[in-house]
Amino acid sequence: MTMTPEEINRTVSQLLDQAPGRSTRARESVLNILLSAPTALNHHNIEEVAKQRDLSIDRVTLYRTLDWLVEQGVAHRIASVNRSWYFSAVAQPDMEPHAHFHCKKCQQIYCLEDVQAAPMHNLPKEYQLEEADLCLQGQCVTCNRDANG
Amino acid sequence: MTMTPEEINRTVSQLLDQAPGRSTRARESVLNILLSAPTALNHHNIEEVAKQRDLSIDRVTLYRTLDWLVEQGVAHRIASVNRSWYFSAVAQPDMEPHAHFHCKKCQQIYCLEDVQAAPMHNLPKEYQLEEADLCLQGQCVTCNRDANG
DNA sequence: TGTAAAGTGCAACTATGTTACAGTTTATCC
């Protein structure tokens, strides 16, 4: 997921061209920000990055833009323990469902694309399962390294 | 988890006596409500049940009471997709961590005490894991039965 | 039964997300 700025720009254009809506400044900026981030971001995080880049995105527009990106399958929405939604870009449309890791120290949320929720054996069969999210918590690579010197 | 009202009262007293705080009307009522419920409840649900029972519990007191019950290990707190916390009673102190099922139709959250998050193989070992929550979504037993006649 | 600490109630506040509606921009057609 480490892309050069040019690769990010190219991916943004590709993804937006494929989607059935208009390509606007807000959508480009937000998707660019998501693709550039190593972790999932919430609204607040995205607003901050936008501010750093001297982009001003209206709060409501940001909400709507993120909804739209999720609808288009270009971003995915992650529920978190701190009652806000987190978002991460979906660069390839065939991305598998995967686990998320919430670091209790730095509060970042990582997508662990290689870790999936295991199939369940003893779920009573009267429950009709549609989604299974595996939400891990603990300390992330970076914080762990910082702590252990 | 189906207890008679007398059993519930007895359990409430036992659990509160064991805890290092005071036994108050709010704590008794809330714990009673949680023990009586077949699913996990959020603040709003609890307020409604309390109202039905002609108990009036202040909003803030309810928040604090629930925090306290969780601290004491008498209730557990479940993050949900609709940005509110859900709570369920922990009748036995040695209850295992278990999966939760959120019904997309009736919005209830069920504790599936027999379903656990499977141990993970491919979590990079630099991540220090402390908790693993398995959050299932779909249609619950009741809604499924209603739909299939 | 008096007292200190623990718990409660109220008001005001913060954070996150939503709705309505008028104004602006985009894609498209001529």
Add this chain to the structure above:
DNA sequence: GGATAAACTGTAACATAGTTGCACTTTACA
């Protein structure tokens, strides 16, 4: 290239979930 309708954006006002500060009340216990 310019006009047009639909799509998108910005503002204000609102809704919901949860928190904080502080005065008041209740509990446990000597």
